[in-house]
Each structure stands twice: as structure tokens, then as C-alpha cells.
Amino acid sequence: GAGVSQTPSNKVTEKGKYVELRCDPISGHTALYWYRQSLGQGPEFLIYFQGTGAADDSGLPNDRFFAVRPEGSVSTLKIQRTERGDSAVYLCASSPGLLGTEAFFGQGTRLTVV
Amino acid sequence: AQSVTQLDSQVPVFEEAPVELRCNYSSSVSVYLFWYVQYPNQGLQLLLKYLSGSTLVESINGFEAEFNKSQTSFHLRKPSVHISDTAEYFCAVSGGSQGNLIFGKGTKLSVKP
Numbered sequence: 001g002a003g004v005s006q007t008p009s010n011k012v013t014e015k016g017k018y019v020e021l022r023c024d025p026i027s028g029h030t031a032l033y034w035y036r037q038s039l040g041q042g043p044e045f046l047i048y049f050q051g052t053g054a055a056d057d058s059g060l061p062n063d064r065f066f067a068v069r070p071e072g073s074v075s076t077l078k079i080q081r082t083e084r085g086d087s088a089v090y091l092c093a094s095s096p097g098l099l100g101t102e103a104f105f106g107q108g109t110r111l112t113v114v
Numbered sequence: 115a116q117s118v119t120q121l122d123s124q125v126p127v128f129e130e131a132p133v134e135l136r137c138n139y140s141s142s143v144s145v146y147l148f149w150y151v152q153y154p155n156q157g158l159q160l161l162l163k164y165l166s167g168s169t170l171v172e173s174i175n176g177f178e179a180e181f182n183k184s185q186t187s188f189h190l191r192k193p194s195v196h197i198s199d200t201a202e203y204f205c206a207v208s209g210g211s212q213g214n215l216i217f218g219k220g221t222k223l224s225v226k227p
Contacts, residue, residue, distance in 0.1 A: 033214055042118075042204050042217035043158070056214060091158070093215075103215060105150075105158040 002026075004106035006092050012112045013082055021077040021109045025094030032075050033103060034067055035091040043091055049075060050097060082113045116141040116207050120218035128226050129197055135190040135221045137179075137205030145209035147188040149179055150217075153201045161203070164188065175199075200225045 005024040013019050025032050030051055035043035045059040049069045060066075064082075069075040079086055089110050093103040121136045139145065149161040162173040169181040179190045188205060202222045206215040 035217075040123075040219070042120075042206075042219045043215075045214050045216060048214040059214075093158075102148075102160045102163065104160075107157045 004092055004094050004104050006090075006106035006109050008109060009107065010110045010112075012114060015082060015084060015113055017082055019079050019082055019111065021079075021090050021111070023075045023077070023092030023094075023106060025073065025075070025092070026104055027073075028096070029094035029104075030072070030097035031095045031103075032069060033093045033095075034075070034077050035093065037089045037091055037108070039088075046077070079111075082111075084113045087111055087113045116143075116145070116209060116216045118205050118207050118216055118218035120205055120221050122221050123219065124222045124224065126224045126226060127195055130194045132193050133191065133195050133199075133223065135203050135205075135223065137188045137190065137218060139186050139188065139205070139207045141186075141207060141209050143209045145207045147179075147181060148206040148208070148215065149173075149177070149188070149190050150204045150206060151201050152204065152220075158204065161190075195223070195225045197225050197227060199223060 007022045032049040034046040037043045047067045048056040052072045064080045067077045089108040091108045093105045095101050095103040117140050119138045127133050147164040150158045151161045152158050162171045164171050164181040172178045177192045202220045204220045205218040208215050
């Protein structure tokens with residue numbers, strides 16, 4: 001597609017359940033980023049992939065969060081044992097991978113944990 | 115570590131008035147600076163960026179920002195705003211060996227007729 005695609009756009013889940021959020025980046029972009037945006041806050045960095053490998057996962061809040069990008073394209077953010085505090089908009093972005101180049105953002109997945 | 119501070123969470127302004135959205139950053143390495151805009155019900159879009167060279171950068175819709183290294187600032191300005199500029203504006207920094215962006219908390223610009 002022309003832009004970064006994230007699915008689902010909305011996800012409501014019960015506390016304690018497992019969720020997967022998908023990101024389809026722009027074709028050819030080697031860098032992929034996940035961010036979390038809570039109400040009234042700016043996007044908070046979670047993890048950054050360069051190709052298939054996680055170049056920086058220092059933003060993942062705890063071991064309930066995990067992300068993969070097995071073929072260097074689509075990425076999945078996985079959250080185990082969800083908590084109400086995980087409710088936020090999860091944003092994905094991709095870029096050609098060169099420092100200083102623009103990151104293109106998807107529309108986000110709004111996760112609500114009830 | 116890098117960080118970004120946007121001093122104003124909300125800026126109300128009348129149409130055709132000038133506006134400045136403030137952004138300060140801290141970093142121990144050379145940085146790249148960005149302003150992103152989020153219009154209502156839309157995703158984040160790049161507004162403008164500073165990589166190197168001229169410290170004054172401009173967008174296609176009349177915004178400009180000036181990189182000031184001594185004051186570690188990258189304030190966003192527009193001499194005359196339109197209703198359509200109503201949006202949330204995020205300042206971001208990246209640098210060092212990592213490409214990830216560190217964002218400020220955002221400033222909501224509300225332009226009133």
C-alpha cells in the first residue's frame with residue numbers, strides 16, 4: 001500500500017488477555033518503529049527494528065511486551081496479560097532507515113483494556 | 115539520553131494572528147530535529163525538519179522553525195495562522211546512532227475565528 005497500515009484500528013480486550021497488533025510498513029522501508037501514545041502525552045518510544053532485528057528495545061515497559069519482524073517487513077506487537085494501564089493508541093512508523101530521514105506513521109491502533 | 119520539552123500544552127489564538135510553539139531539547143550528541151502535526155482524527159505527519167545547514171527551515175504551508183544550538187531550542191512559528199492550522203503539534207529529536215524519535219508531549223493549537 002501507499003502508507004503504513006495498522007490493524008485493527010480499534011481493539012477492546014479484557015484484563016489479562018493476550019493481544020496482537022499488526023503493522024504493515026511502506027514497501028522497502030528497512031526501519032520500523034513502535035510507539036505508544038497515552039491521552040495527553042506525546043508518542044512514547046517502545047522498540048525500533050532495522051531489518052529483522054530489534055536495534056533498540058529499551059522502550060518496552062516490561063516483559064509482557066514483545067515485538068517481532070520475522071521477514072523484515074510486517075511487524076507484530078504482542079502484549080501478554082494485558083492491564084488497564086496498557087490502554088493507549090499504539091503507533092507504528094517506518095522509514096528508509098537512514099539517520100534523519102522522515103518516519104511515516106500509521107493511523108494507530110486504539111487499545112482499550114476493560 | 116535525549117529529551118524534548120514543549121512548554122505549552124495548549125495555545126489558543128485568533129485567526130491571522132502570529133503564533134510561536136516552543137520546543138527545547140537536551141542531548142549529548144548532535145541531533146536532528148523535527149516538528150510533526152496531527153490534525154483531528156488523522157495520523158502524525160511531518161511538518162518540517164532540521165538535519166544540517168541553514169538553521170531556518172520552512173514548511174510548504176507557511177510554518178518555519180529555527181534551530182538554536184546555544185539555547186537548545188527549535189521553536190515553531192507562523193506569522194499568520196488559519197483555522198485549518200488547528201491541530202496538535204509535536205516536537206521530536208533523534209540523534210547518535212539510533213534513528214528513533216523522542217517526542218515532546220505536544221502543543222494543541224486552537225485557531226479561533
